[in-house]
Amino acid sequence: MLTIKRYPGAIEFTVHTSKSYGTQMFALCFISFVIGATSLAIGRSPKIIITLVELSFLLSLFHIISGVNHESLFVIRDLGVQTNCHSIVPWKSSSKLIPLDSIRDIFINEGFRKFDVCYYMGIAIESETEIHVVFPTLLPRHDVLQKVYKETVILLANNS
The missing domain is CATH 4.10.860 (DNA Excision Repair, Uvrb; Chain A)
Known part of the structure; x- marks a missing residue:
């Protein structure tokens, strides 16, 4: 389930696990x-x-x-993006701030997970050789990732 919160100059996307x-x-x-x-x-x-x-x-x-409770992507115009992974216990939660000037590319790609094809949204970072995966544990559906991708690119492209 995707929740979107809009702020002036920022937007937060949160993907939740199934409550059941x-x-x-x-x-x-x-x-x-x-x-x-x-x-x-x-x-x-x-x-x-x-x-x-x-x-x-x-x-x-x-x-x-x-288990992971929810994962979020916080996009801030003129600053960058922050990814968060919230676990049920606080010491398993993590976050990463990626400055705007170090973002090389944002993309959606498909990959394999066990015997299934899944889609993921990745961020290529200037100084790192590995790709940072957004929502790495929950891996939302392709249509959810497209919505997040479009709004993220639009907000980051409007640098003023």
Whole structure:
């Protein structure tokens, strides 16, 4: 889901994850916890079941904590762009400011991710050999990227 906020001389694009994803992971985590607590209360469960339930609980919890909540691109005329990746936990969040004079090119390209073709928006930076990918974790659909690309290029081209 794309959210656009407009400011004088700036625009912010935010891509959110599906809200049901976190709910599903919480349900899985809660169910595995209940099964584990019940088997401990009964006291006659085999140790392998308890170990598997604990393992599934910990994996579910790790998946929830390491997930990305939303990613954003903040475009400021005469200054540059800032990319943000917001995680559920604050210490996993990151941001990068790219000054306008170091932006060589902004583009949309297609790439492969596992066995799927996906589109990504990239920023070529003057002093770096690697491309900075915008929305690297969530990888929104092509039509969303086109909308972000058009408005970003228009705003950055209107330098005054």
